[in-house]
Amino acid sequence: xxxxxxxxxxxIYPARVKREWIDNATPGTSAPGSAFSVxxxxxxxPSGWSGTSNQGRASLTTGSVSGNAxxxxxxxxxxxxxxxxxxxxxxxxxxxxxxxxxxxxFEMGFQGIGSLGGASLMHLNGAATAVIRVRNAAGxxxxxxxxxxxxxxxxxxxxxxxxTFLLLPRGYMGDNRAFVYILEDDQTMAEVDISSVYTTxxxxxxxxxxxxxxxxxxxxxxxxxxxxxxxx
Amino acid sequence: xxxxxxxxxxxxxxIAIPAKTEVADFSSVRRNLRGAAPKLExxxxxxxxxxxxxxxFLTIQWPWLVNVVAETGAVGKFGETYRIYxxxxxxxxxxxxxxxxxxxxxxxxxDRGTIYQDTSSGNQTETEAVVWNPVxxxxxxxxxxxxxxxxxxPETTLLATxxxxxxxxTRVGVIIDYPSDDLSGYPPNPGIGYFRPFRIxxxxxxxxxLAGGDYARFLLAQSPDxxxxxxxxxxxxxxxxxxxxxxxxxxxxxxxxxWNGEYLWIGLVSNFTSGGAGRVTKYVAAxxxxxxxxxxxxxxxxxxxxxxxxETSPADNxxxxxxxxxxxxxxxxxxxxxxxxxxxxxxx
Numbered sequence: 001x002x003x004x005x006x007x008x009x010x011x012i013y014p015a016r017v018k019r020e021w022i023d024n025a026t027p028g029t030s031a032p033g034s035a036f037s038v039x040x041x042x043x044x045x046p047s048g049w050s051g052t053s054n055q056g057r058a059s060l061t062t063g064s065v066s067g068n069a070x071x072x073x074x075x076x077x078x079x080x081x082x083x084x085x086x087x088x089x090x091x092x093x094x095x096x097x098x099x100x101x102x103x104x105x106f107e108m109g110f111q112g113i114g115s116l117g118g119a120s121l122m123h124l125n126g127a128a129t130a131v132i133r134v135r136n137a138a139g140x141x142x143x144x145x146x147x148x149x150x151x152x153x154x155x156x157x158x159x160x161x162x163x164t165f166l167l168l169p170r171g172y173m174g175d176n177r178a179f180v181y182i183l184e185d186d187q188t189m190a191e192v193d194i195s196s197v198y199t200t201x202x203x204x205x206x207x208x209x210x211x212x213x214x215x216x217x218x219x220x221x222x223x224x225x226x227x228x229x230x231x232x
Numbered sequence: 233x234x235x236x237x238x239x240x241x242x243x244x245x246x247i248a249i250p251a252k253t254e255v256a257d258f259s260s261v262r263r264n265l266r267g268a269a270p271k272l273e274x275x276x277x278x279x280x281x282x283x284x285x286x287x288x289f290l291t292i293q294w295p296w297l298v299n300v301v302a303e304t305g306a307v308g309k310f311g312e313t314y315r316i317y318x319x320x321x322x323x324x325x326x327x328x329x330x331x332x333x334x335x336x337x338x339x340x341x342x343d344r345g346t347i348y349q350d351t352s353s354g355n356q357t358e359t360e361a362v363v364w365n366p367v368x369x370x371x372x373x374x375x376x377x378x379x380x381x382x383x384x385x386p387e388t389t390l391l392a393t394x395x396x397x398x399x400x401x402t403r404v405g406v407i408i409d410y411p412s413d414d415l416s417g418y419p420p421n422p423g424i425g426y427f428r429p430f431r432i433x434x435x436x437x438x439x440x441x442l443a444g445g446d447y448a449r450f451l452l453a454q455s456p457d458x459x460x461x462x463x464x465x466x467x468x469x470x471x472x473x474x475x476x477x478x479x480x481x482x483x484x485x486x487x488x489x490x491w492n493g494e495y496l497w498i499g500l501v502s503n504f505t506s507g508g509a510g511r512v513t514k515y516v517a518a519x520x521x522x523x524x525x526x527x528x529x530x531x532x533x534x535x536x537x538x539x540x541x542x543e544t545s546p547a548d549n550x551x552x553x554x555x556x557x558x559x560x561x562x563x564x565x566x567x568x569x570x571x572x573x574x575x576x577x578x579x580x
Contacts, residue, residue: 002473005528009521101420129447146477147470147504149447155420156447162466186525187469190477 001171001179003188010186014172015087015230023225025058032058032072032225035079040209041070041220057095059221062104062212070220071209076113081229083110083169084201088230091206092164092183095223098150101157102126103214106150107133109165109180110204115139118204119180119194121165123150125213132180132192142197146190148182169200269517269532270491270498270563272577278542279341280316280332282572286343289330293321293551294359295574297566300397302559303364308333309398316341316566316574319358319375321551327356329375331398337564337576348392348401354379356387359426361554362397365458367434371397372458374407374438376425385410385422389440391459407461408440408453419443419467424451426484426552428499429458437524439483442467446504450483452525464525471527474518475501481527482513485552488524489563495520498555498565501531513550515567534565535577543569 004012023032031043038060046056060070074080083089091108098104102125109120116139123130130150131143151157164183171177177195181188206227210220282292296317300308307313312333320327328349334341350357356378363372370393378387383406391404410422421444429438436458442451449467470480479501486499497520505511516531544550553567563579 002530005521005526007521007528009523009526009528147447147472147480152420152445152447154445159419160417161419181473184469185466187467188471188473189469191472192477 001175001177001193002191003181004172013088013230014168015232017231018228019231020226020228025056025223025225027056029058031060035074035227036072036206036225037075039071039073039207040068055095055223057221057223059219060210061219062210062217064212064215064217066213066215067211068217069209069211070218071207072225073111073207073209074205076205080113080203080205081110082201082203083167086169086229086231088166088168088228090164090166090226090228091208092162092224092226092228093208093222094162094226095160095221096163096208097160097221098157098210099219099221100216101151101155102153103212103216104151104157104218105211105213106130106157106209106220107211108163108208109133109206110167111135111207112137112202112204117199117202119167119178119198120207121146121148121163121180121182125151127151128153130182130190132182132190132194134194134197136197136199137202142194144180144192144194146182146192148184148189169198171195270496270534271580272534272563272565273580274535274540274575274577275338276540278569278573279339279566279576280343280574284341284343285330286345288326289320289328290323290326291320291571292318292330292574293568293571294319295551295566295568296361296554297556297564298362298364298397299556299558302556303366309396310342310344311335312342315362315397317347317360317362317373318574319360321358321571323356323358324378325355327358329357329360329373332574337558337578344398347398348373348375350375350377350390350392350403352403353377353381359551361427361429361438363429363431363458364397365393367457368393370395372429373397373401374427374429376427380406382406383409384412385424387423387425387441387444389424389427404459407459408451408463417465419449421445421448428484428486428552428554430488431458432490436461437488439468439486439488439524441484444506446506448480448506450481452483466525468525474527474530478503480504481518482552485513487555488520489555489557491557491563495522495524497524497527498534498563500550500552515553515565540569540575542573543575544571 062068062070111118122133166181178198182190212218316332331344423444436455518531519529565577569575
């Protein structure tokens with residue numbers, strides 16, 4: 001189901017009211033406040049603007065053991081979201097990158113409590129492309145292929161990009177299918193119908209994380225975190 | 233307020249309204265919808281083949297069609313009305329740009345051989361796009377070159393100018409390179425080539441490759457004069473919502489035209505494969521947003537069905553073609569039906 005766009009190409013979302021939460025990582029700020037907290041890894045407060053290649057981006061570092069994660073998650077119970085309550089939910093990471101092109105997993109999206117349920121963008125270490133991963137309440141995983149990449153054999157992880165995970169739990173009016181879109185800036189990089197396995201009425205929290213798959217730490221950095229919900 | 237009455241004086245509210253007997257006629261709707269997707273018909277034979285080519289090109293690709301008379305008001309150096317510039321593809325030091333000329337679209341294409349090869353720095357002079365600049369009264373030829381000294385990207389876009397579009401080329405140099413100070417802000421595999429310019433009024437635009445590979449990103453650039461170009465920092469991507477998850481828009485193999493009241497992008501979509509093996513391309517027309525960044529409707533395939541006998545099978549390496557709105561209002565597409573043959577499709 002194509003996203004609706006106006007004649008200028010701007011996305012028209014499936015509901016009229018937009019609620020937006022924006023965290024700008026600026027020098028001295030702590031981990032994304034109020035709605036999120038550090039679930040794993042070591043958070044680095046952005047220092048000043050004057051250092052080499054320092055644009056005041058926040059970062060989170062994994063441990064140096066394969067399997068160590070660096071993760072930001074929405075706070076429970078205040079920011080647990082029942083996706084049946086909304087027509088669209090989005091999580092945007094701006095200026096996102098990892099400090100290496102290989103040797104890590106990356107995930108962002110809306111995950112059920114305890115990693116049961118939800119849907120997310122997942123690029124696993126060594127995979128050519130990312131998938132949309134949907135988990136059910138029992139933890140069973142269904143992966144939907146995409147042609148979007150965070151990592152590439154020739155690079156990619158270090159490239160800074162603005163990525164949005166957009167979930168429409170019940171499509172546009174009268175459609176009732178659940179769709180996920182991956183956006184890079186204003187471009188649609190993947191569109192996946194997950195309605196065969198996605199349960200609309202479920203509680204999720206936003207999450208973004210990287211997991212090192214080598215015996216070395218990985219650093220995930222970003223400038224802004226934006227979360228938005230649409231409803232009528 | 234007086235009752236409304238008809239010409240015989242009867243009150244209108246006393247007149248029985250006859251039952252509706254009309255049948256909805258959607259024919260105009262169909263016409264309008266069809267109008268949004270131009271229809272072109274292919275010539276059944278190629279207009280030019282590598283065998284017709286007089287010099288030593290290994291392949292002929294990237295045909296770029298121009299109506300010289302429409303652009304400049306006069307016939308070209310050889311008395312021609314039409315030109316098709318062409319180049320090799322990924323040929324390294326033997327790469328170059330050639331020229332065909334004709335007085336009619338449908339026949340008598342004459343090969344003029346090599347017209348340009350940049351040997352001043354780097355090589356692989358290819359993927360030309362040649363545009364008349366009415367302000368400077370010069371032909372502007374954009375092309376890409378590999379290994380240009382002093383550039384960051386392995387592949388960069390350059391400009392050369394000529395008064396007659398055939399010879400006397402002046403190499404202006406690199407117009408777009410990859411940034412050297414903040415490479416992490418852009419995708420890997422930098423490669424700025426396949427520059428496809430178009431002009432809307434006095435503003436110049438171009439789609440081009442930004443970074444290559446199977447999961448390529450593309451760029452949109454703007455210029456006030458065709459010489460000084462600025463690049464939109466937001467890469468162009470797949471537009472999956474309009475073309476599906478397994479197909480990408482090849483922004484560097486298309487043309488933007490204004491057609492029936494809207495902007496159309498006409499070009500190639502393909503699977504996520506760069507280079508030769510396994511690449512499948514289709515020519516499509518799609519509505520494009522006025523900022524030239526978004527396909528706004530699912531594309532319409534221009535040539536559905538089987539290929540012509542001389543065209544290669546779907547697993548091919550066809551380059552992008554080029555399309556003009558000719559002086560009689562017809563669309564004309566010069567396309568690469570194989571790596572050694574050019575075809576022509578004309579609007580009907």
